[in-house]
Amino acid sequence: MWFKAGGAAEWLFEPADTDDLAAFLADLDPAVPVMALGLGSNLIVRDGGVPGVVVRLGKxxxxxxxxxxxxxxxxxxxxxxxxxxxxxxxxxxxxxxxxxxxxxxxxxxxxxxxxxxxxxxxxxxxxxxxxxxxxxxxxxxxxxxxxxxxxxxxxxxxxxxxxxxxxxxxxxxxxxxxxxxxxxxxxSQPLRSKTGGSTFKNPPGEKAWALVDAAGCRGLMRGGAQVSEKHTNFLINTGDATSADIEALGDDVRARVKAASGIDLEWEIQRVGRSA
Missing domain, CATH: 3.30.465.10 (Uridine Diphospho-n-acetylenolpyruvylglucosamine Reductase; domain 3)
Incomplete structure (x- = not known):
């Protein structure tokens, strides 16, 4: 993942083509969860990993x-x-x-x-x-x-x-x-950092980064996770952050924005898997 944090998939399946994928899913126990994965950019994979099957679409x-x-x-x-x-x-x-x-x-x-x-x-x-x-x-x-x-x-x-x-x-x-x-x-964006892209959705008529900035969160840290100084709607792994650090920092930011502006920021980044 782009954050370079989080646990492993229980199973990884890379289908050869659409027929292969359809046959695999038809034969798979319906109780087993399935998650499709692209480049894994807008994603926090929790430290306990992802249960079930992760489907990665390759070449x-x-x-x-x-x-x-x-x-x-x-x-x-x-x-x-x-x-x-x-x-x-x-x-x-x-x-x-x-x-x-x-x-x-x-x-x-x-x-x-x-x-x-x-x-x-x-x-x-x-x-x-x-x-x-x-x-x-x-x-x-x-x-x-x-x-x-x-x-x-x-x-x-x-x-x-x-x-x-x-x-x-x-x-x-x-x-x-x-x-x-x-x-x-x-x-405008911290492209050279370990980050997951835009963290929060823009509320109607507002910019998420501006709300985060106004709430005093620029540079805020939790463990090895930090709100980017360059663009406050990006969280970054400064080196040794766990996924729990990154997700908790996001929740810290949401709480501060709520207190400062009354606005509930919604996550744009997907959080998947189990906590450690």
């Missing part, structure tokens, strides 16, 4: 191809950088924002990932999923119940592919926008 699911002048077919394991650069080469604009999100298509679709004024719901046409039962379904964007950083995807469902639709654009214009986003991200 077979990391392909991206243009299927017409404005449409991309993307594997669930493809990175945001691969999606946006393939779109650029094909002259398809609109997915540049994915360049800035450290994760994979499956996670973007599940969380309605977004940055720099755009969200997955703005470009998604449909996605293919495998349910926990092994059944396969194709869901249109309207089936996903998207709100801010949330979808109605069923628990245990794995997103194996997605279709994104953009608009015609010059590759040089797309590249310029990708460069602008990359520079803005480099300037």
């Amino acid at each position: 077979p699911f990391a392909k991206v191809e243009a299927i017409d002048a404005v449409t991309l077919r993307c594997g669930g394991g493809a990175s945001g950088i691969l999606v946006s650069s393939t779109a650029r080469d094909a002259g398809i604009g609109g997915t540049e924002f994915l360049r800035s999100i450290p994760g994979t298509v499956g996670g973007f679709v599940r969380m309605n990932g977004g940055a720099y004024g755009r969200e997955v719901k703005d470009v998604l046409v449909a996605c293919d999923i495998v349910l926990r039962s092994g059944e396969r379904h194709t869901l249109d964007v309207g089936d996903l119940g998207y709100t801010y950083r949330h979808s109605d995807l069923p628990e245990g469902a794995v997103v194996v592919s997605a279709t994104f639709r953009g608009h015609p654009a010059e590759p040089s214009v797309i590249q310029a926008e990708m460069d602008r986003i990359a520079a803005a991200r480099e300037a």
